[in-house]
Amino acid sequence: MAEELYASALVAGHQALTFLKESPTYPSAVAAALGTHAITQLYEPQPHEVLILSLLANAGLYKLLESSSGSHDSSASLLSLVFKINLLYTVTLFLSIAIYRRFFHRARHFPGPYWASLTKFWAFFTLYSGNYHRTTRALHQKYGDFVRVGPREIDVCNVHAIQALYSTSTKCTKGPFYEGSVMGSHERFLQNETPSEHLWKRRIWEAGFNTKALRGYEPRVMHFVDELIREVTERSKEGVVDLGLYLSFFTFDIMGDLGFGKSFEMLKHGKEHDYMTIVQGFAVFGGMISTIPWIATIFAFIPRNKAAEGLFTFAKERVRERLPLGQTVKDVFSYLLVEDRVTKKKYSEPDLVVESLMLSIGGSDTTSSSLATIIYMLIANPEKMAKLKAEIDPYHGPLNHQTLSQFAYLNAIVREALRILPPIGSGLMHRTTPPEGITIDGTYIPGNMNVGIGAYELQRDARYYGKPDEFIPERWLGEGPEPFDRNAFMTFSHGPYSCVGKHLAYMELCDVTAALVRAFDMKFAPSYDPSTYASSIKDSVISSRVKLPLLISPRKG
Numbered sequence: 001m002a003e004e005l006y007a008s009a010l011v012a013g014h015q016a017l018t019f020l021k022e023s024p025t026y027p028s029a030v031a032a033a034l035g036t037h038a039i040t041q042l043y044e045p046q047p048h049e050v051l052i053l054s055l056l057a058n059a060g061l062y063k064l065l066e067s068s069s070g071s072h073d074s075s076a077s078l079l080s081l082v083f084k085i086n087l088l089y090t091v092t093l094f095l096s097i098a099i100y101r102r103f104f105h106r107a108r109h110f111p112g113p114y115w116a117s118l119t120k121f122w123a124f125f126t127l128y129s130g131n132y133h134r135t136t137r138a139l140h141q142k143y144g145d146f147v148r149v150g151p152r153e154i155d156v157c158n159v160h161a162i163q164a165l166y167s168t169s170t171k172c173t174k175g176p177f178y179e180g181s182v183m184g185s186h187e188r189f190l191q192n193e194t195p196s197e198h199l200w201k202r203r204i205w206e207a208g209f210n211t212k213a214l215r216g217y218e219p220r221v222m223h224f225v226d227e228l229i230r231e232v233t234e235r236s237k238e239g240v241v242d243l244g245l246y247l248s249f250f251t252f253d254i255m256g257d258l259g260f261g262k263s264f265e266m267l268k269h270g271k272e273h274d275y276m277t278i279v280q281g282f283a284v285f286g287g288m289i290s291t292i293p294w295i296a297t298i299f300a301f302i303p304r305n306k307a308a309e310g311l312f313t314f315a316k317e318r319v320r321e322r323l324p325l326g327q328t329v330k331d332v333f334s335y336l337l338v339e340d341r342v343t344k345k346k347y348s349e350p351d352l353v354v355e356s357l358m359l360s361i362g363g364s365d366t367t368s369s370s371l372a373t374i375i376y377m378l379i380a381n382p383e384k385m386a387k388l389k390a391e392i393d394p395y396h397g398p399l400n401h402q403t404l405s406q407f408a409y410l411n412a413i414v415r416e417a418l419r420i421l422p423p424i425g426s427g428l429m430h431r432t433t434p435p436e437g438i439t440i441d442g443t444y445i446p447g448n449m450n451v452g453i454g455a456y457e458l459q460r461d462a463r464y465y466g467k468p469d470e471f472i473p474e475r476w477l478g479e480g481p482e483p484f485d486r487n488a489f490m491t492f493s494h495g496p497y498s499c500v501g502k503h504l505a506y507m508e509l510c511d512v513t514a515a516l517v518r519a520f521d522m523k524f525a526p527s528y529d530p531s532t533y534a535s536s537i538k539d540s541v542i543s544s545r546v547k548l549p550l551l552i553s554p555r556k557g
């Protein structure tokens with residue numbers, strides 16, 4: 001069979017060469033471009049394959065021209081001819097792709113921005129601007145529930161799509177969002193694992209976030225809450241405090257402690273650790289290239305740059321220091337050391353390095369930006385702050401999650417902040433539809449399309465939440481405006497790949513909010529324009545760190 005294929009390929013190659021030799025050069029370039037487009041419809045080549053093929057094709061072309069011109073033409077004029085043929089080939093190929101995507105593609109009936117129908121770079125640049133979530137929301141308001149945000153990408157804003165796309169029973173597969181590695185290598189971590197590998201790894205992670213595990217982490221979390229209050233008290237004596245920065249220090253310190261067994265001590269030193277700077281840089285970059293996954297596959301072949309290498313070296317050292325302590329320390333890492341009860345598989349040391357890195361990325365900026373939003377919303381809505389104080393103040397015991405989970409208004413505030421400004425707000429390309437396509441609320445989406453739901457647009461949709469742009473915690477207590485649809489809450493995603501750290505996040509959000517409100521009177525710094533808060537949040541898949549300049553003083557009454 002293989003020999004037959006090889007023989008057919010040789011015959012086809014020979015015929016193509018004869019055709020090129022006998023036909024005029026420029027029309028051949030046009031024919032080759034159209035042929036390439038037709039082939040890529042059947043088989044999507046990887047970028048490195050395209051590169052290798054085009055180098056080989058150009059070398060062949062040069063040889064062909066050389067042999068057909070004899071000794072008449074110099075190599076400079078041959079090269080110039082090769083260049084012109086390449087240009088014609090490229091222009092034809094791109095035109096052919098553009099015409100196809102615009103007028104013949106199976107996604108052509110879906111409305112959306114013009115450039116998005118032609119190229120994924122529309123999403124890349126929209127994400128670069130930090131406005132992806134706001135842009136897709138505006139597009140849904142203009143076009144409806146299904147918007148074409150890429151050649152074969154559909155952003156969906158409809159509550160029925162959650163089950164259809166994200167649930168355990170969905171026929172959709174993980175989308176290209178999870179392909180490749182931004183770290184410049186082939187490492188796989190929980191989030192971008194294949195479904196079968198994800199299954200056993202996820203079981204290990206889930207054990208690390210069950211109620212018993214969380215109870216074990218709480219004293220460690222409370223240690224950092226106390227440190228946060230102490231540091232903010234000290235800094236506030238000097239004037240304006242950027243609480244956004246200190247909340248970042250806080251969440252990174254905790255993730256260092258729970259993921260690597262050692263805090264970054266940023267709260268203690270009041271200074272940014274290089275680790276945080278690099279991680280935050282990577283998060284932005286990683287977010288952007290997730291819109292064009294073939295860029296990530298190129299990165300997988302390039303050696304890691306200095307910053308990424310530094311990050312890995314740091315993580316490797318921390319993991320090596322942490323490993324000998326085994327399960328004597330009750331952190332998330334200790335759970336990652338346990339073998340899966342079903343498959344008996346275990347994480348290797350290099351896998352632990354990658355997972356610890358991912359833990360610190362996934363659990364830090366998400367939680368700190370949510371905390372900043374909670375405090376911002378409370379200061380911007382003094383009546384809500386007063387209501388929260390009225391709930392917390394009568395209680396004089398130690399703050400812990402068991403107690404705080406009974407504080408209905410506090411929990412409603414946390415939920416409402418996560419609804420109105422979710423730290424992962426955009427849908428991107430989380431899932432790919434099955435070959436037969438999928439129907440959502442009466443709309444058919446063809447097969448092999450990339451689809452996603454953005455939490456921001458869904459949670460600001462007036463069909464699911466009355467007065468969606470207003471901060472109304474009461475809606476979670478059954479006292480807010482209608483409609484109110486709990487099912488449209490997507491902040492932690494949904495289904496088998498949803499946030500595994502959700503309960504730890506809730507614990508941190510409640511613990512810190514209660515501690516800050518109990519300890520301080522807070523107001524916006526006079527130099528700060530609070531109306532810029534929401535627009536200052538840049539969406540790079542995970543929201544960027546926000547500034548929250550405050551005047552803070554110990555509570556008087």
Ligand code: HEM
Binds near residue numbers: 366
């Ligand atoms: C407010 C805080 C948080 C938010 C809003 C959040 C949100 C999310 C979302 C939306 C996903 C799914 C992403 C996707 O579609 O692939 C996710 C996954 C994940 N999150 Fe969180 N997260 C938060 C905090 C945390 C914390 C504190 C941790 C760990 C300590 C964590 C660990 C993870 C992990 C490991 C995954 C991957 C799960 C998987 O693929 O099975 N997150 N998170």
